[in-house]
Amino acid sequence: MAVLPLAEPARTPTPLGALLHSFAPLSETERRLICEGLGEAHSHAAGSEISAGAPRIVMDGWAAWARHLSDGRRQIVALLLPGDPLPGGPSRVLGMNHVALTPVRTVEARPLLEAMSRTPGETAGLALAWSRAHDAAQARLVAHITRLGRLSAHERMAHLMVELMDRQRRAGLARGMLMPLPITQEILADVLGLSIVHVNRTLRAMRREGLVETRGNHSVLIEEERLKAIADLS
Amino acid sequence: MAVLPLAEPARTPTPLGALLHSFAPLSETERRLICEGLGEAHSHAAGSEISAGAPRIVMDGWAAWARHLSDGRRQIVALLLPGDPLPGGPSRVLGMNHVALTPVRTVEARPLLEAMSRTPGETAGLALAWSRAHDAAQARLVAHITRLGRLSAHERMAHLMVELMDRQRRAGLARGMLMPLPITQEILADVLGLSIVHVNRTLRAMRREGLVETRGNHSVLIEEERLKAIADLS
DNA sequence: CGGGACCTTGATTATCTTCAATGCTAGTGG
């Protein structure tokens, strides 16, 4: 049996690298840039607010972009998974803020962005991937609007599960039909615009139908094709 | 009585000019550019789809950015009012499309965009206004998510009325508390994620409370402050 | 072992949709 070649150092593919690579093929140079050309890291406790003066990237854990109403209601506008950028600028506009949903580790994105603008010739693929990732984030906002406006609770849940599977598969975080889901039902409720009780009942019904299956430590196994059918996705 | 000075030709302020001016003060050169530097015009019949290969600007009438589900349900993601840009690129992504809700007149935006990149020195204010208008559109998407996810039917309607008043006031289309509302209740339902019947009942209740008052030809008079209070807006 | 965070469940109520008519108004062709 041949010994596996070790000349190529085992480069642990980070979620950011995998995610960008899923949007456009990256050269060796670009992949190295993604692994090494990142700024200062920072850890955020679960539940803490992430003040984003400069653009950062989520490396580990889940965060969210949320809006609070004065009576305590909360709507999560977007979930931020490993590999996703945290918009850097006017986050405070309209009562929006970033929250760490689990313990989160982020890094500064500026060095990467500067490298991209400094040597555009060598980072064309990276720029394309970055731009496509941005478009995908925009498309997710639009999908979220449709989900909240026109889908029932079951459909919303199915739709979200499919979205999360796609995103985590791109980032190399899902294996087969199994993916992390490290958030509470209360957070799911704030994403889906439902009450926590109704999220619980919806999940119970879906478990009974064999659509999702909780697998210990904050992971779920999903029946992707059936969920897609329910969510009216191709 | 002094004769009004006529040296300055009466420049009818277009909605586009007024809207951009509301985001950043514009020089005389910039205002002239907005009036004269626009591309080919096109009319679209009510109900027709607007295929946007190149970026265009709505000059008159209301359009929408909509997504259709396979069973006929429809969600309007954004309303496009006079002065608003129609995103030019990947509109077909994810089953999205542009629809004229009333008879609509649009013009090509390219000449204006080219003028901005050709003479950046003379169009700094215009560029700032354009960028802020873009940010505002993004903020509206986020507000729409919160509206659909966490507000009741009454709150949604109030919130939308306040948004439409603000937008039309900026574009010079509202006078006092009176603004155009040239869309059917069915379209309102597709914006707000409600059934047409419930929109009707919600409007009736709001009329009875004196919050809105229909004024003939597709116009409404609103009690802005009370609506803001209902919608949890400052 | 106690406490806290999270999940689960039943009972009740509120909100919203669906179904089915009816009315209203403007445009159309005889």
Added chain:
DNA sequence: CCACTAGCATTGAAGATAATCAAGGTCCCG
């Protein structure tokens, strides 16, 4: 001028969906 039609608004009744209220239950951790 007048039926006639189409599109839109309105309303009642019934039913589905989701929220709220109120208890437990489970699990982990100090």
